[in-house]
Amino acid sequence: MTALPTPKSERWKYSNLQTYVSDKYTEQPLSVGYDGDDKFINESDTQLESWATDVYGDMQVWDDLQDVLSVHIPEDMHVDKPVYLSLEALENSKSTGHINIHLEKGASLCVYEDITCNGWMNRSITITLDEGANLTHIRTGSGDGIATNLTQIKQASKSKYSAYAMNTYCEFMRDQIHVTLDGADASCYLSGAKILNDKQHCDTCILIEHRAPNCYSNQNYRNILNGQSRGIFQGKVHVHKIAQQTDGYQLCNSVLLSDKCEMDTKPELEIYADDVKCSHGAVTAQPDSEPLFYLMARGIPKKQAQAILLQAFVAESLEAFEDNEEIYEQLSQKIEHTLNA
Amino acid sequence: MIEITNLHAEIDGKEILKGLNLTMNKGEVHAIMGPNGAGKSTLSYIIAGHDDYEVTQGDILFNGESILEMSADERAAAGVFLAFQYPVEIPGVQMTQFLKTSLNAIRKARGDAEMPTLDFIKFLRKKTAELNIKDDMLKRPVNVGFSGGEKKRNEVLQMAMLEPKLCVLDETDSGLDIDALKIVADGVNALRSDERSFLVITHYQRLLDYIVPDFVHILADGQIIKSGDAQLAKDLEEQGYNDFISEAA
Numbered sequence: 001m002t003a004l005p006t007p008k009s010e011r012w013k014y015s016n017l018q019t020y021v022s023d024k025y026t027e028q029p030l031s032v033g034y035d036g037d038d039k040f041i042n043e044s045d046t047q048l049e050s051w052a053t054d055v056y057g058d059m060q061v062w063d064d065l066q067d068v069l070s071v072h073i074p075e076d077m078h079v080d081k082p083v084y085l086s087l088e089a090l091e092n093s094k095s096t097g098h099i100n101i102h103l104e105k106g107a108s109l110c111v112y113e114d115i116t117c118n119g120w121m122n123r124s125i126t127i128t129l130d131e132g133a134n135l136t137h138i139r140t141g142s143g144d145g146i147a148t149n150l151t152q153i154k155q156a157s158k159s160k161y162s163a164y165a166m167n168t169y170c171e172f173m174r175d176q177i178h179v180t181l182d183g184a185d186a187s188c189y190l191s192g193a194k195i196l197n198d199k200q201h202c203d204t205c206i207l208i209e210h211r212a213p214n215c216y217s218n219q220n221y222r223n224i225l226n227g228q229s230r231g232i233f234q235g236k237v238h239v240h241k242i243a244q245q246t247d248g249y250q251l252c253n254s255v256l257l258s259d260k261c262e263m264d265t266k267p268e269l270e271i272y273a274d275d276v277k278c279s280h281g282a283v284t285a286q287p288d289s290e291p292l293f294y295l296m297a298r299g300i301p302k303k304q305a306q307a308i309l310l311q312a313f314v315a316e317s318l319e320a321f322e323d324n325e326e327i328y329e330q331l332s333q334k335i336e337h338t339l340n341a
Numbered sequence: 342m343i344e345i346t347n348l349h350a351e352i353d354g355k356e357i358l359k360g361l362n363l364t365m366n367k368g369e370v371h372a373i374m375g376p377n378g379a380g381k382s383t384l385s386y387i388i389a390g391h392d393d394y395e396v397t398q399g400d401i402l403f404n405g406e407s408i409l410e411m412s413a414d415e416r417a418a419a420g421v422f423l424a425f426q427y428p429v430e431i432p433g434v435q436m437t438q439f440l441k442t443s444l445n446a447i448r449k450a451r452g453d454a455e456m457p458t459l460d461f462i463k464f465l466r467k468k469t470a471e472l473n474i475k476d477d478m479l480k481r482p483v484n485v486g487f488s489g490g491e492k493k494r495n496e497v498l499q500m501a502m503l504e505p506k507l508c509v510l511d512e513t514d515s516g517l518d519i520d521a522l523k524i525v526a527d528g529v530n531a532l533r534s535d536e537r538s539f540l541v542i543t544h545y546q547r548l549l550d551y552i553v554p555d556f557v558h559i560l561a562d563g564q565i566i567k568s569g570d571a572q573l574a575k576d577l578e579e580q581g582y583n584d585f586i587s588e589a590a
Binding site: 289290291293294295296297298299300301302304305308309311312313315316 | 389390391392393412413414416417418422423425428429430431432433434439442443444446447450482499503
């Protein structure tokens with residue numbers, strides 16, 4: 001097993017994993033349950049995608065790889081019923097596991113991933129989207145453990161990936177996402193929210209590589225921090241020379257509710273093509289008092305007005321799901337529930 | 342209705358109101374005119390209960406009770422309504438939901454039951470038709486992407502729905518063309534009643550051609566320096582603020 005990453009490495013400079021892990025963790029297989037159509041899911045397939053590598057060599061998921069679960073959707077199959085994956089790491093256990101998701105040409109699927117993490121979860125997902133495939137990937141979770149996630153997506157032409165990660169749980173979370181847009185006209189929406197309190201630490205680290213022309217990528221995140229929590233957002237877009245007419249957007253806004261919380265936002269653009277549109281934006285601030293006064297002047301009590309504004313703020317991260325009522329409602333309720341907890 | 346006595350107020354340590362006195366009775370329309378920086382908007386914020394302003398002396402009695410210790414939402418429930426000069430944009434909060442939450446919060450504070458959704462929709466439709474507000478505006482987030490006219494009509498809509506006792510209109514005419522001004526003024530005039538008072542704050546006389554006041558006051562440097570009837574506004578328009586201010590000094 002290779003050594004754990006340390007803050008000496010640029011991509012880990014905000015997160016010191018070593019201070020969270022200790023000898024107490026014993027290796028245990030990651031428990032992966034699922035609910036969905038059996039014919040698409042294979043528990044015995046141990047084949048890893050050949051293209052998948054830990055791109056920076058800092059996520060460790062290839063060590064001690066224990067479980068592989070595969071979800072495979074054949075050509076032009078539109079799966080109406082979502083696939084639910086429930087992953088669990090028990091207290092004091094280090095559970096490593098890997099999931100392959102492969103959608104063939106023209107296939108579509110929605111995957112809900114639910115994480116229960118009270119130990120240390122080291123989970124990896126590779127997602128292969130063939131031409132025109134369309135995957136929606138929603139992740140929520142609970143527990144107060146440590147999660148190190150690596151999600152790698154490879155997209156062929158005209159494929160679409162839409163993801164939402166609701167990070168409200170775990171004492172420490174590293175969420176590393178690596179997207180390769182490999183075929184023309186592919187699009188990728190990464191979105192999510194952090195709602196953190198106490199001493200929670202959550203580090204989202206994204207790399208989107210535009211390796212084909214006319215692709216679209218969008219990163220849209222909202223964060224609310226309270227207590228002594230710390231949030232990190234590192235979002236990098238790499239536009240290769242071949243990737244003309246790239247559209248790349250990134251927005252990460254955060255609200256700080258206490259004096260002791262911290263948000264670090266680091267956008268990075270690396271552009272080698274000359275005909276591209278790329279933008280990034282980040283605002284970290286305390287709640288704005290003018291909207292609050294406006295709502296109160298209309299009779300809405302302060303606490304209720306604050307909750308309405310925070311809810312509205314986080315809901316901006318759901319933009320990509322505005323046309324999908326089921327997902328939108330479910331995530332909205334989850335946000336409301338977390339904010340009122 | 343409202344009695345303001347010797348009101349001194351400051352923001353960030355800077356004194357803006359310097360002993361303002363104003364009494365309004367039920368059903369009256371008072372206009373406050375004054376040059377920029379006189380303290381007109383400060384007065385409206387203080388009546389509505391904005392936290393940033395500190396009242397250092399004096400009192401505001403509303404129906405005989407001091408409201409200085411009341412929060413903005415409590416004042417709204419008591420019947421104070423501020424139509425904002427710059428209505429605040431609130432992304433992510435849809436208009437209809439906002440109006441319903443506001444109405445029900447006020448009903449709750451006044452001891453009434455929440456309005457059933459169907460009744461609310463009917464009530465809203467009636468009010469929006471009167472103000473020429475399109476459905477499309479109700480589907481958008483509060484004030485986001487609204488034109489100047491839409492924002493002000495939206496303020497009047499809220500005023501019509503919440504049925505306040507005292508309406509403070511802070512430069513409601515600013516940013517409006519003449520057609521929009523007429524619609525807004527008609528909306529306000531429709532709400533005039535023996536039970537409701539209006540404090541119309543404006544820089545220009547123009548608005549007072551449409552909302553005709555019973556009394557006009559001139560505010561300069563944190564005090565009311567002259568009071569009169571609607572004619573005073575016309576005189577002021579002709580002569581300009583400088584003459585009046587130097588006359589009073």
